[in-house]
Amino acid sequence: MRAFYVMTFFALVACESDGLATAPVYDGGGAPDADSEPDAGEQNDAGVARDAAAPDAMPPPPAPEPIYIHTGATLYAYDSANNTTTSIGDFKLGRARIEDMADIAIDRTGRMFGGTVTKKIYVINPITAACDYEFDVEDRVHGMTFLPSGELVIAGDFVRVLDPSTGRVVRELVDDQGYLTSGDIVGLPDGNLYWTVRGDQNGGDLVIRIDPSTRVLHRLGAANAQRLYGLGYADDVLFGFSADGKVVELDASSGLVIRELTLPGRWWGATTNPVVW
16 A cells, blocks of 8 residues: 555546557547548447457456556556556457547446547457447547446536446536536545546646535645546555646545656546456
8 A cells, every 4th residue: 555645637638659659639629530441341330340250249357457548549557556557459349440539437347438539438348458339428528437336427518427338318417517527537435526627727627526426516626737638546546647748646635746757648548447446
């Protein structure tokens, strides 16, 4: 267990350098152009060909790593003790590449989900990064996480709770008035959601705690960091991954940065794994 508590916030984008393949930058606009076309053959509901013989037709195994981070195109495991990454693979549906993965999330059974800039939700194999299309959503997928109930939370213009099997909106936690999602949202063992929203240029992103049972919002303060597009949690520490190659460790109770590290890349998103809490 680490002797300090930390935290930081913001999830959205990408990766480059340190031996990592450069990925398109997610600026909140349209999806980057893919450089490969779908294979001919049977297509799924997303309009992309499915490889019927692919081994990932089987249900994916539970995610084994405590924290995952990603660019728009590639999934990585993050080693918080050494501040290093291990490449798992490129996001693919059959043989078609996915290059606009905006965020990922893991439920309490270890299932990994991902959402794209084009508002498509996938189940992701955490061992290979192979994807299987599930459904589309209406809101932007800036942040994703799960509640202890297994319900999926999407943070974009709204913060909404969805049925992860159908994509149906179950309830709305935050409407489109007031705060605007800046990067990510994450559920922690205390049962609350921690959400990064846009602040000012001086204080950086703001950290908001949401009680999902009462819908009460509590502003924790400024994270003193900007462009934090991914949130991960392990060993009682909250990690924020930025678009400009930084990792910040924040105090989850205050939102203040305790330590700042360098992790070259442009990170689009991150997630915690509640299976290993």
